[in-house]
Amino acid sequence: MKAKTKRTAAKKRNGVSPAPGKRYDLRLYVAGQTPKSLAAFANLKELCDLYLRGKYRIEVIDLIKKPQLAKDDQIIAIPTLVRRMPQPIRKIIGDLCDTKRTLIGLDLSETDGNGSHD
Amino acid sequence: MNDLTAYGVNAPWDIFLFSRQNSFLVATNDMSRKKTTSRNRLLPKSPTGITGLDEITAGGLPKGRPTLVCGSAGCGKSMLGVEFLVRGATQFNEPGVLMTFEELPEDVIKNARSLGFDIDNLIAKKKLFVDYVRVERNEIQETGEYDLEGIFVRLNYAIEAIGAKRVVLDTIETLFSGLTNAAILRAELRRLFNWLKEKGVTAIITGEKGEGNLTRNGLEEYVSDCVILLDHRVIDQVSTRRLRIVKYRGSTHATNEYPFLIDENGFSVLPISSLGLSHDVSTERISTGVPRLDAMLGGKGFYRGSSVLISGTAGTGKSSFAAHMVDAASRRGERSLYFAFEESPQQITRNMRSIGLNIEPWVKKGLLQFHASRPTLYGLETHLAVMHKQVRDFKPRVVVIDPISNLINSGSTNEVRSMLLRLVDFLKSQQITAFFTSLSSPDMKSLEQTDVGISSIMDTWLLLRDIELGGERNRGLYVLKSRGMAHSNQIREFILSDNGIDLRDVYVGPEGVLTGSMRLAQEARAKAEKVSRQMEIHSKKRQLARKRAALDAQIAALRAEFEQEETEISKVLNQENELVQQQRIDEVTMSRSRQADKTPVPRNGQ
Numbered sequence: 001m002k003a004k005t006k007r008t009a010a011k012k013r014n015g016v017s018p019a020p021g022k023r024y025d026l027r028l029y030v031a032g033q034t035p036k037s038l039a040a041f042a043n044l045k046e047l048c049d050l051y052l053r054g055k056y057r058i059e060v061i062d063l064i065k066k067p068q069l070a071k072d073d074q075i076i077a078i079p080t081l082v083r084r085m086p087q088p089i090r091k092i093i094g095d096l097c098d099t100k101r102t103l104i105g106l107d108l109s110e111t112d113g114n115g116s117h118d
Numbered sequence: 119m120n121d122l123t124a125y126g127v128n129a130p131w132d133i134f135l136f137s138r139q140n141s142f143l144v145a146t147n148d149m150s151r152k153k154t155t156s157r158n159r160l161l162p163k164s165p166t167g168i169t170g171l172d173e174i175t176a177g178g179l180p181k182g183r184p185t186l187v188c189g190s191a192g193c194g195k196s197m198l199g200v201e202f203l204v205r206g207a208t209q210f211n212e213p214g215v216l217m218t219f220e221e222l223p224e225d226v227i228k229n230a231r232s233l234g235f236d237i238d239n240l241i242a243k244k245k246l247f248v249d250y251v252r253v254e255r256n257e258i259q260e261t262g263e264y265d266l267e268g269i270f271v272r273l274n275y276a277i278e279a280i281g282a283k284r285v286v287l288d289t290i291e292t293l294f295s296g297l298t299n300a301a302i303l304r305a306e307l308r309r310l311f312n313w314l315k316e317k318g319v320t321a322i323i324t325g326e327k328g329e330g331n332l333t334r335n336g337l338e339e340y341v342s343d344c345v346i347l348l349d350h351r352v353i354d355q356v357s358t359r360r361l362r363i364v365k366y367r368g369s370t371h372a373t374n375e376y377p378f379l380i381d382e383n384g385f386s387v388l389p390i391s392s393l394g395l396s397h398d399v400s401t402e403r404i405s406t407g408v409p410r411l412d413a414m415l416g417g418k419g420f421y422r423g424s425s426v427l428i429s430g431t432a433g434t435g436k437s438s439f440a441a442h443m444v445d446a447a448s449r450r451g452e453r454s455l456y457f458a459f460e461e462s463p464q465q466i467t468r469n470m471r472s473i474g475l476n477i478e479p480w481v482k483k484g485l486l487q488f489h490a491s492r493p494t495l496y497g498l499e500t501h502l503a504v505m506h507k508q509v510r511d512f513k514p515r516v517v518v519i520d521p522i523s524n525l526i527n528s529g530s531t532n533e534v535r536s537m538l539l540r541l542v543d544f545l546k547s548q549q550i551t552a553f554f555t556s557l558s559s560p561d562m563k564s565l566e567q568t569d570v571g572i573s574s575i576m577d578t579w580l581l582l583r584d585i586e587l588g589g590e591r592n593r594g595l596y597v598l599k600s601r602g603m604a605h606s607n608q609i610r611e612f613i614l615s616d617n618g619i620d621l622r623d624v625y626v627g628p629e630g631v632l633t634g635s636m637r638l639a640q641e642a643r644a645k646a647e648k649v650s651r652q653m654e655i656h657s658k659k660r661q662l663a664r665k666r667a668a669l670d671a672q673i674a675a676l677r678a679e680f681e682q683e684e685t686e687i688s689k690v691l692n693q694e695n696e697l698v699q700q701q702r703i704d705e706v707t708m709s710r711s712r713q714a715d716k717t718p719v720p721r722n723g724q
Contacts, residue, residue: 031267039263063268067275070268074252077297078267090259093297097262105259 024048024056024106025085029070031063031078036095040079043096051108083107161368164212164284164320167205168198169510170387174372175363179344184311184321186341188333189348194359194380195324197233198348199286200226201384202322204235206284207245212320214284215247215276217269219292223248233384247276253296260298266306270313277319285314285321294335311340332364343367349375351497358497361387377499379507388503388540399423400549404450404516407442410621411580414597414606420578421602422515423549425542427573429556430582434593435614436555437461439580440518441470441477442619443553447516448480454516455508456488459524463488474617487512493524498537501525506544516551522572523557535572542575577601585611585633592633595621611637 028044030037041060048056063070063078073082077093083106092105163177172178179185179202187195196218203214218226226248227237240246249272276282290310293303314321323341325333332338338345345364350357360375378387403418412419420426428436440456447454458466466488467478480486489508493501509517519525519541526534538554545552554576573579578600585594595612597605611622611633625632625640632640 029268031271034265034267036263036265063271067271070272070275071249075268075272076251076253076266076293077264077269078271079264080268089257091257092259092261094260094262094264101259101261105261 022055022086024052024083025059026056027059027061027073027082027084029061029063029073029075029078029080029082034078037079039095039097040081043099043102044081047096047099047102051103081105163369164206165210166202167209168201168385168387170376170378171361171385174361174376174387175344175366176370176372179320179322180366180369181320182315182318183343184314184323184341185344185346186323186325186333186337187346187348188325188327188338190327190350193327193348193350194378194385195348196221196226196288197229197380198346198385199288199322199324200230200235200237201233203246203284203286204230204237204240207240212283213245213247213280214286215249215273215280215282215319216286216288217249217251217273217276218288219251219253220289221250223250232382233380234382235384244280247280247282249273249276251292253292255296255298258296264299264302266293266303266310270310273314274317277317283319285319287321287323289324289326291325291333291335291337307337308340344369348378353497356494356497358499360499377497377503379500379503381507386503386507388499388506398549404551405446406439407444407446408439408619408621410610411439411595411619414608414610414621415578415600416603416605418603420551420600422551423546424577424601425546425552425554425575426578426580427554427556427576428580428582429558431558431584434582434584435612435619436557436582437466437520438470438473438475438614438619439582440520440553440555441466441473441475443516444486444518445475445477445480447551448477448483448485451485452515453485453487453512454480454518455512455514456486456518456520457505457508458488458490458520459493460521462490473614473619487514498525498533502537502541505541509545509548509550514550516553517545518553519555521555521557523555535575538572539575573599585609587633588636590634590636594633 026044026048028037028041030040041058044058048058061069063075069075073080074091079093079095081092081096081102083090083092090105090107092102096102162181163175163179164181165172165178166175187198189195200216203216206212206214216226221229230237237246237248241248251269251272273285277285290307293307294300297303311321311323323337325335325337327347328334328336332345332347342365344366347362347364349360349362351360352358359378359380361378362375363371363373376387378385400422402422403416403420404422405412405419406415428439430436444454444456456463456466461469463481467481470477477486481488487508489504491501491504496504505517505519522534522538525537542552554572556572576599579598581596581598583594583596584591593612593614594609596609597607608624610624613620613622622637625637
């Protein structure tokens with residue numbers, strides 16, 4: 001973690017510091033095409049394109065079709081965004097309308113100068 | 119960003135989907151309900167299989183509806199839920215889902231194993247599904263709108279996977295600490311409980327007790343069909359578990375607080391108190407184990423199934439009477455249960471041996487069981503619950519509680535009274551003869567008063583008392599009351615001898631009953647009197663005999679004198695006769711010699 005933060009501090013852009021060289025493996029859990037889920041997906045897509053261009057992968061899991069997956073990732077709320085990679089796993093619930101909070105949730109927080117976070 | 123129309127979404131499909139499913143379920147539910155209600159049937163119920171709980175709920179929890187079980191930490195909510203599922207799966211063939219929010223599944227399994235439930239096996243057989251929902255506030259970031267569909271999906275998946283009929287959510291309130299948006303939570307919980315209802319599963323939802331509320335987050339607002347409150351109260355450092363049905367819509371139920379136990383066999387609630395006075399009575403009589411006491415009680419002893427109180431001051435022999443009773447029962451081949459609150463079983467056995475009563479063989483034979491505990495070990499209600507359970511397990515014909523006065527100290531008079539009433543009612547309904555001993559204070563005036571509170575529920579009351587007389591303390595016994603039989607009104611003295619209890623004859627003196635050495639003195643006096651009277655008769659008889667002997671002797675002497683005279687006279691007469699004869703002979707001889715006229719000579723004596 002320490003090594004990573006040193007590197008990220010150098011490459012921060014717009015105050016947002018994605019882990020360099022790492023792919024962001026994101027999972028969005030939804031249950032059918034609800035407005036909230038659709039909103040979440042749209043918000044996520046927009047955010048990723050802005051900050052994580054080319055470094056992310058979004059997997060949308062519809063729990064109506066695969067309910068057994070809810071147990072493994074401890075899903076209680078819909079929609080839930082799970083950051084599976086990089087570790088540690090982080091979860092954000094809601095339609096992701098608040099970009100700032102979403103970034104904090106994804107550990108892409110806007111740093112306040114010294115670049116330390118987590 | 120929130121503009122849905124931008125994405126061309128107008129209809130919330132998932133909600134639509136669910137509501138369609140829901141309406142279908144509602145329809146089937148209504149149909150099944152109509153079927154049953156058309157015959158004026160009560161609300162369909164789902165038996166819990168938990169001892170006592172089904173009795174006070176008149177059949178179990180409302181079928182197909184959620185029930186709220188609330189209580190403070192450690193009151194046994196989770197245990198109740200787990201047992202509900204396990205018994206459902208094993209006894210009623212209703213598979214169940216446990217959704218736990220607090221305990222890890224491994225812990226649930228471990229805890230349940232301590233109650234003798236093999237959850238692993240049930241899970242393997244698809245009779246039970248355990249889903250652990252972890253809610254960690256610091257792992258979750260909330261942004262914007264969300265719902266709890268995840269829980270719905272998981273629950274639905276679990277229910278479908280094993281065809282569950284029962285669901286336990288333990289404790290769903292954890293969500294309130296994990297998620298910040300209370301408005302969403304409340305709306306979602308309401309939806310969840312409705313959904314459970316429409317699913318037709320019988321559910322238990324547990325909730326932690328809050329300040330002034332049944333649950334911390336007001337779950338009772340959403341679950342309104344049946345609410346059970348568990349309580350774990352500590353009064354004077356003694357804890358008692360209690361259960362109360364706060365509400366049961368559409369059904370009669372018992373409203374009191376009932377004590378309950380959690381032991382190695384799981385949950386058990388005490389349904390007693392609603393028994394009333396409708397129990398059967400027996401005319402059979404059983405021996406008290408003391409023959410002369412039987413004689414005092416109309417010659418036959420106690421009625422079977424009656425309640426007997428034996429009260430007295432310290433050291434009056436209450437336990438000895440109890441031991442006799444138990445011994446007699448064992449001799450008849452009946453089982454008896456002895457609750458000792460003062461002495462250990464070993465001590466009782468030893469002490470009874472000193473009065474020639476060996477009860478140890480009965481213990482070994484399994485006819486007698488001791489259950490010794492300190493009254494302060496737990497509260498009254500728990501004592502009652504323990505006794506209830508023991509009686510149910512052992513099925514005795516005679517129960518001894520020695521003494522109840524110690525229990526009185528662990529509660530207020532009212533509590534004790536109600537507890538004893540319940541105990542007596544229960545034992546009576548089982549046709550079990552109950553023998554209570556009670557220690558009364560040595561103050562003579564209150565001897566009868568202390569027991570007034572409980573005496574009215576007793577059928578037979580024996581009072582033991584110390585009788586202080588002539589510088590001694592002796593034991594007296596009398597039958598204060600004995601319903602339905604002619605009984606002796608005497609005060610009897612009794613002695614604890616090597617051969618057990620020995621009731622003595624009564625000596626009533628000017629100062630009342632004579633006891634101890636005064637009685638012995640009286641006995642001796644009476645004996646002496648008797649002896650002296652006998653001696654007098656004897657001497658009179660001898661005197662008479664002597665008189666008769668003297669008279670006889672006198673008569674004999676006179677006769678002897680007379681005989682002597684008689685012989686002398688007859689001697690003289692003989693001599694005279696001989697003289698006359700001689701004379702005649704002489705005359706003859708003379709005449710012969712003179713050759714006188716021949717005269718015939720009488721041949722006298724020749």
